[in-house]
């Protein structure tokens with residue numbers, strides 16, 4: 001069977017981003033396939049775990065994608081500081097002339113596809129573009145592992161994630177899809193009572209108050225923090241307050257632009273000008289505002305660059321939201337850009353970000369590898385929308401018995417989406433438009 005169909009059947013989606021269905025990506029031709037193991041968000045270590053423990057499977061998945069897409073070159077990107085893992089991986093790829101290892105400097109956001117592609121190929125993805133525009137396909141390393149597992153007949157029912165922060169046992173968790181955050185945090189033993197979780201990394205992740213929230217195919221990390229941690233307070237500010245703060249305090253120093261990774265790439269993104277427009281209502285050319293769509297929401301401007309602790313990222317996010325809601329489609333010239341002259345000198349080391357976020361005390365980088373634990377939940381709640389595209393359609397009924405790996409929800413005919421499979425053996429106890437619950 002063509003790889004495209006296998007991945008569709010087994011529900012493989014991008015494990016490192018928004019969960020774009022992988023079967024759509026492999027249906028095209030590329031020159032280079034990149035395995036992204038950069039994992040630039042501070043405190044996340046699951047990609048490192050995957051490369052270290054499942055490196056052979058990652059490489060086999062990469063080879064499958066290369067065969068299917070006609071790519072002549074495969075690259076696995078990993079941080080240079082992980083020396084022993086790199087050595088191990090070098091042995092795995094020894095003799096494979098078309099596959100190489102690329103060692104990255106430890107800065108943020110080196111895992112951003114645009115930055116990663118530039119590091120590896122020297123080419124710039126055009127404004128508003130995607131890696132395929134310059135012949136590249138980027139897949140997270142866990143996605144590549146899932147490709148290999150799918151070829152062996154295994155649907156995506158588990159994922160590796162990092163649980164860290166205010167817990168006694170920071171760990172890599174192999175979580176069944178649908179396990180609650182509560183169960184995972186309890187497994188790692190919280191050290192305080194009044195905590196919240198940040199899902200994803202501290203830079204781009206979101207605060208989650210409801211600990212019954214289930215793990216999805218794209219949950220890369222659970223960061224447990226005190227409710228009054230500065231990062232939690234910052235991430236939960238209301239937009240009205242953020243705008244008021246900007247009006248009162250933006251001094252137009254332009255540091256947000258100077259350090260913006262997408263501006264440094266050569267794109268026409270000037271966060272300080274967008275702030276000027278929002279703050280003072282000046283009549284700037286409309287392209288300045290619509291270029292908020294070029295923002296990757298990496299958060300470097302709000303966490304590191306801005307001396308007034310303002311949030312150009314949130315302002316950009318809001319502009320995009322409002323313009324899309326008004327039916328506006330951004331237009332970009334697609335012209336090829338050259339990186340700004342100072343790009344190399346403005347790469348912010350991950351350690352400084354961690355420090356700035358006041359998260360260094362939770363970092364267990366020196367104690368690696370983190371212990372690995374597996375979840376064994378009595379119940380899972382599988383969300384019907386946990387990928388890019390439309391909500392999946394249940395194909396099971398209440399009281400039906402299912403085994404791990406059985407299909408429980410299908411992609412609606414002719415739509416973009418992903419199949420879902422049971423992650424435990426049990427009985428279907430609840431179905432609505434958003435979820436399917438299975439009890440052991």
Ligand code: SF4
Pocket residue numbers: 249250251252253254255256257271272275305306307308309310311312
């Ligand atoms: S860095 Fe902060 S203060 Fe300076 S221009 Fe940007 S938003 Fe305004």
Ligand code: SF4
Pocket residue numbers: 256259260261262263271294295296297298299300301302312313316
């Ligand atoms: S979040 Fe800020 S630093 Fe990051 S791309 Fe957007 S404007 Fe630039």
